[in-house]
Amino acid sequence: MHSCVICIVDLGLLKSRAKILKLNIQFVEIRNLKSAQKNKPGTIQFIQSTNCKDLSPGSLNPKNAKYILDNLNLGIAECLKNKKVGLVTGPIQKSNIINGGFKTFQGHTEWIQKKTKSKNVVMLLSSKNIKVALATTHIPLTEVAKNIRKAKLVEIIQTLHTGLKTKFKIKHPSITVLGLNPHAGENGKIGEEEIKKINPAVEICRGMGINASYAISADTAFTSKKLNQTDAYLAMYHDQALPVLKALSFGKAVNITLGTGIVRTSVDHGTALDIAGKIKPNLGSIKEAIKAAEVQLK
Secondary structure (H helix, E strand, O other): OOOOOOEEOOHHHHHHHHHHOOOOOEEEEOOOHHHOOOOOOOEEEEEOOOOOOOOOOOOOOHHHHHHHHHHHHHHHHHHHHOOOOEEEEOOOOHHHHHHOOOOOOOOHHHHHHHHHOOOOOEEEEEOOOOEEEEOOOOOOHHHHHHHOOHHHHHHHHHHHHHHHHHHOOOOOOEEEEEOOOHHHHOOOEOEOHHHHHHHHHHHHHHHOOOEEOOOEOHHHOOOHHHHHHOOEEEEOOHHHHHHHHHHHHOOOOEEEEEOOOOEEEEOOOOOOOOOOOOOOOOOHHHHHHHHHHHHHHO
16 A cells, blocks of 8 residues: 555635645545545545634634544544554644633644544654653643553553564664752752652662663753763753753654554644744754654555
């Protein structure tokens, strides 16, 4: 079967954007993925599940929340039906989904976990320079410490280890685990999460043959030497390691969901509302996300 890209989108939205940007594009609607053809220049194949309420670019409208999630649900469902289908998502504005009535929405990763009924899912951002996995994702910083639990960390390290082996073909992955506190707690003087939760979880994983480090201080974890010795970092919270990844690889990194029964990749950036419908965006990350999905499906 040939590989091709199919958009899940409202035809009205496609036509509206093409008109604004003065693009001459042919839109071909397909009823199911089996009828998809090889992609052609100047043509977009799409499936429409529902109508977009507000087509205006660069502005948020909570009325579009259900449209966004309906599209996401269709993509997840197609991947569950066919293991040769992967899902590539664009950036999402979480606040707009929440304001649209979905109060518990946290992000793509958590939504996919729920819809695929996956026990443990890990967000991994990957580039040629660095790979970073997250122990906690889109929660307030005040909530992070209570969400760092030994049993959960064991599952996360196991999922990361398996993902590095299966999706990246790394035979013996080396995982560098970051401490939560400055200086990794300095033996309990600046916090005890490392002693009570992180290192005990690492101990269990090392007993399983997983090459994971004990918690090290994040301020010295990203030296050139350490980068070369590490296949993936496990950060305790979202902004602990992602600034490093984005400094090294912004626009060239891919968000990969580990631990589900589907292939899902995404971009490494936000919605860029300021340029929506106005100028040509940097397509580097979406291209990398599509390529990464294709590699995983082989």
